[in-house]
Amino acid sequence: MAMPLDEKKPLLNNRPSFRGEGGVTSGYYRTDRSDPPRQLSCAAEATVSSDNGTMDREEMGGGRDVNSNSPARQFGTESRLAKVVLIAVTISYFLGYIPSMVIMNPFIYDRIAEEYNHEVNTSSQMPCVKHMNDSTGNTSGIEIQIEIERRVSTLELYLHLTTYVTAIIPILLLGPISDTYGRKIGFILPILGTLIKQIVYIIVVALRLPVSLLYLAHAIEACGGSFAAMLSAIFSVTSDVTQVGQGRSGWIAVMEALQTLAAASGQIYTAQWMRHGYLHPLICALCMCCVALVMTIFLLPETHSTASTGDSSHASNQEDDTGQCWRILRTCWNTVKESVAVYYKDGDANQGRDGQQRILCKRRLCLAIFILTVAVNFSRTGVEALFQLKYPLCWAATQVYTFSGVRIFLSWLAILVTLGLMQKLFKMADRHVAIVGIVSSILSNAALSLAVNDAMVYEAAVVGYMTRSIIPMLRSVLSSVVDHAHQGAMYAGLSCIESLGASVFSTAANRIYYASLSYWAGEIFVVFACIMIIALVLQIISNVLFANDQNRVCVEARQADGNIQHNS
CATH class of the missing domain: 1.20.1250.20 (MFS general substrate transporter like domains)
Structure with missing residues (x-):
């Protein structure tokens, strides 16, 4: 059983950090305190967390840390507006993000299947036909299907690598950047990346361009951080507009549920719609991304205090730009x-x-x-x-x-x-x-x-x-x-x-x-x-x-x- 931890002592040497109150990745306030040792009894197992073997949620987030140096913040109309807009932006983004992910596999399957005998293997909507074991020339329908799936899996693999590997750097950078220049940039970049990706998909589908152009779409989305950067931005604003404790954990749970249910809903409507073609669900996805972008720019209030005070304006001066960039990179490292x-x-x-x-x-x-x-x-x-x-x-x-x-x-x-x-x-x-x-x-x-x-x-x-x-x-x-x-x-x-x-x-x-x-x-x-x-x-x-x-x-x-x- 872990005794109370000395949080004044960092794991590494003290350095300037962007993870202050309402930090981007933590969802917790940084506390600088030293708790006195407490005598614990078995009757206090609920407090000591018989569930997890450590401090109870009351200590880890069930209530505000009374020993923290961070003052309690008051939340007003702007906070309520931020919560409402955040919900709308989250739903819109994930309804717009999912369609291209769903369409990618069947679209590639169809384009590759066109190179084979359609009497044996038609499309992703009808991957098998009768008499799959009958030979057509020297190749059976099953063998053709296996070859198609091998090519599809290979191309799909490279597209995913293009997104996930490239997105790691933007994910690390956007956190400190949003702490310095405001939370909106943490939303705008991933939304723009996904929006441009949908445009490239629409062009490739509508004009029947080579499938290899999809690499461009995924690379552009990765430069914005993709969905992982969006999630980081969502939970950053959630941390900014809620107090440490059950209120914050409750809102985090709500946002997690919303993004999951929005993604599932997007998957269902895309699956039903794409039987009539791929273009219309992609256009709908583009519209949802545009809605998310407009709401972020014009309706979502700035929730991070650093960005709304003189810090950000001071950082915008020419003599401080280089130092601010180095500070962001240092924080990432x-x-x-x-x-x-x-x-x-x-x-x-x-x-x-x-x-x-x-x-x-x-x-x-x-x-x-x-x-x-x-x-x-x-x-x-x-x-x-x-x-x-x-x-x-x-x-x-x-x-x-x-x-x-x-x-x-x-x-x-x-x-x-x-x-x-x-x-x-x-x-x-x-x-x-x-x-x-x-x-x-x-x-x-x-x-x-x-x-x-x-x-x-x-x-x-x-x-x-x-x-x-x-x-x-x-x-x-x-x-x-x-x-x-x-x-x-x-x-x-x-x-x-x-x-x-x-x-x-x-x-x-x-x-x-x-x-x-x-x-x-x-x-x-x-x-x-x-x-x-x-x-x-x-x-x-x-x-x-x-x-x-x-x-x-x-x-x-x-x-x-x-x-x-x-x-x-």
């Missing part, structure tokens, strides 16, 4: 170093060497489980779509993406209900809920690897509905063993892992699927199941560490109470 330092240096001398090692061990285990989960969750979507298009399932693209959108929507509703039951009725800790999610993922991937008909695909979706709860639970557990002052560095590191994971792990999954197409396309899902089994073992070890520390604190508390009674 310091964020990277602090993100790494979280996992090799605790920085709290009050813990003692053994206590520090236990805390670091918990952090590293949580990080390893997080990486393994990202490897599966971010890689499965693309190969699952190709798997469902392939014989013997032969789903039309409309069915593939409608099913995916409905599954996401219903899964989140079911997760919320299940979490309520687990945490309120059964008093389950976040780390225990993570185990349920990991087991759900293992069963889902194992079932999908054997799927040969629609019913088996639906069964895999049902048993895997808790999969999406793993990452939020891991964030919660990991944040509970990192002190307030370093929450921003931790979240920045997790964001980079997600962006890198989306590219690196998707590449590996794509290559495995490519290699196994000819003999067993479901092999990749067995690999996913094995990865999650490793994550399950690590999560069990992590739970044992948390439980041991909790028991140790209870024993120490009882001994302390006994000594007090004896002395009295």
